Amino acid sequence: MRLWIGLSLPRLPLEVFSPSWCTDAGSVVLEQERVLAMSGMARAAGVQPGMRRGGVLMLMPEAQVHERSPQREAEALFAVAMAMLQYTPQVAEAEEGTLLMDVGASLRLFGGVLALCRRVRANVRALGFTVSLGCAPTARGAWLLARAGGRARGQRTVKMPSLVRRLDLLDLLLAPPARSFAAWFEGIGCASFGELRRLPRPGLQRRCGRALLDLVDAAYGLSPELHEWIAAPEAFGARLELFDRIDDAELLLAGARRLLLQLTGWLCARQLAVERIVLKLEHERGRVARPPTCVEVALAEPAWRDEHLVRLLKERLAKLVLEAPVIGLGLEAQQLQPMAPLNESLFPEPGGTEEDRMRMLELLVSRLGAENVLQALPMADYRPEQANMWVPVQQKLSDRARNAQMPPDVMSLPRPTWLLAKPIALLMRDHRPFYGSPLRMASNAERIEAGWWNGPQTRDYFIAEGQDHALYWVYRERIGADDMEPRWYLHGLFG
Incomplete structure (x- = not known):
């Protein structure tokens, strides 16, 4: 199934200076000293398109006036294209701040046209831009529907007959080649694509040239379309200049998410996953310049x-105290690791996948911090308190470390369910150890004698039973020359 999504960013000249998620500060964009775009606050103050700078400042002295920046617009459009690569590798740039996406092969993966459009719209809004979407079986048709925005009665169509009906109703001046002939079309009463198609083709070509007819043919599926796909660079690096000095780390999340969306698209395009990301917080330059603050996020398993990534970064930023205002992000x-294929098991595990468990960790x-989330690492040692050690859960362990060469007979020996962190000295009553009640030895002695190199230990371990039939793991230290009677300790409890 052939289907295209067109993305139009109608407020791009303004939103490269004032993203949609920023507070409206009365921004105005000029082109050749005349107003090209303005924010809602500026419009409410009376600023109109075409107005000169002096008129803007007279109506709104506090207005933030910017000169249009084609370079910023190109960078922003590329950032949106990078984020869209997570949905399809076939993304192309078109005229007037628009992108075209061939999503025919992606519909099933993302749950259909409506679900995919919702995700695309949410991502573009998270990047800070207002977006208008159009869906059609042809790329130029999707472009026209997206450019029409609210003027089109329906911006999504998947069948060619429906597309033809909707295109016939669109304003002819949406086509850039038709605008230079606007007066002539108005004079002959031709205002829509449907009316244009009823005009004699040879005469129309002589009057308006070939470009307009080529655009119409492509939109109606009468001629092939060629596109130059946007390619993901070999290495990833993204930077965002903030629009104000930020003193609160949590306020940086919106800008950081914009960078993470670009990273997601790049990873999907390159079929890679990442194990560690670094967010650099850039501070003011000049005599009081400070080196960037680096916020690292390490992952137990590669992710894309x-x-x-946003959840993890949000937790890190919530605990960060800024030493200086932030003016930019990188x-x-x-x-990086190759992206692992999706595991679509016929009988999924009821407790969730391994990936879900790693995300929770x-x-x-x-x-909580890496020092507070630990995993057990077995050690080849007979001494119970030395038989394992605790290491950070994100520490990479080799197979040799995971499968320590334990003594061959240690697995057959009885071990308690709960090993105490520190043995408890037991009282002696009538020459028997006492713990709530006199303890009766229910097993033969197991002697553990080890550690001559770092704290020698010689103990005789027993399974002891109390009057309530609870089982305990106790040991008796070897009697030394100066000891009159043995010392007993409780070291564990059986389930």
């Missing part, structure tokens, strides 16, 4: 979805 991807590490 922005939702998970994002780097480190420790990563979230705990972000909230």
